Amino acid sequence: MKSCAYVLLISAAFAAGFRANRIKRSTINELRDFKDMLIFIEYELGSNLPIESIFAHAAAVSKGSAKATAAELYSKVSSNARASMNELWKTALLNNCDLPEREMYILRELGTIIGQYETEVQTSCINAAVRRLESIITEKEAEYSDNRRLTVLLPPILMLLFLIGFM
């Protein structure tokens, strides 16, 4: 009975390790999706397209939570929602994406420039955000590959040590 409980506890610790690993991976993927969406928006803005079309196209080509964010923005913009672009952008991010505060801040700040007067200002701000996201992705990927085994193995090892100590 006891050994069954130990096996279960160690398995749970393994699962926790795998889960922590998967969260790290999904944050990287989510950042990639947003980065790709921003690159697309930057490109379309260069053609002077209206924001409504840009979000419609972005919703069609993006993935994951970036797709959901673009789709929500398209629906709000096409119905001429009674809010500013900044508010719509922040709400859509809040509703659809689950990124840490530092990355959210980078994305959130774009709400003040999207759809504004100067196309060049918009594209250069988006470009700066893309570069910051790229460096965060590189940093997170390096951290992920360095610590992948540790993230998976650390919880069961700790659990094993705890159980040995307990016995």
Added chain:
Amino acid sequence: MDAINSLKDILNERLFNCVQRFTDQNINEIRIRNGLPLVIICGGKTFTAETVAGSSDIQYVIEHAAKFSIHSHKEQICRGFIDYNGLRIGLCGTAVNDGDKLSSVIDISSLNVRVPSEIRGIFDEELDLLLPPRNTLIISPPGCGKTTALRELIRLSSDLGYRTSVADERNEIAAKCGNVINFYLGRNTDVISNMPKTEAVSRLLRAMNPQIIALDELSGASEISTVKNAALSGVIIFATAHGKDSSDAAKLDLDFFERYISISVHNGKRVYRIDNKP
């Protein structure tokens, strides 16, 4: 055209609540100035509201009139207005010049939202003076209803079977929204909107085989010369211009028209005077 719904789209809740009190009084214009009370002009009378507009209210109007794409309306903003479903929103701010060229307008401090109106039957008693159609210039000071009169003239001729084309540079005559024309302009009317008048007239001549071409607010040598050439090619021109009355036509180099409609406002009522050249 449902002007009230369009106003609801572009005004934030605070401003719309203020304007809503005047909706039964035929709103002509809404003046929104940063730091000053809202001014509403209804049926030629001016009302000053208690609500004071701020820069965020102005930003809201511009953002919504441009459907969140101010960058796509840059050219219009440089020309001093944005149109939204037939509402014409005039803007005043600080010009930014790139050499000789106006590159942008920033720090927009006041807006004038003009609400177009459709009044049918204004020429019913003078039809014999207006038919058959001839080159006609509608002339009056700003705000007397030139565009409304032009719309009526277009409708009358078009319903009589004349192929009529409209060069609607500011989208004020037809108030086109997508491919829907919000003002009834007759059964034989085609509209090009948001295109400079000189270019629109030559396109209409080439493509639409018109008998009548109508355009609003004629000004500048190139527009006048384009219209003169079109008139020489056998097309009838309906146009409007700013001026006191028909006596100003010669000063404006617009004396090639054969019929003049002068509009003046007396005690809030519009008075139309029609002069036919012999």
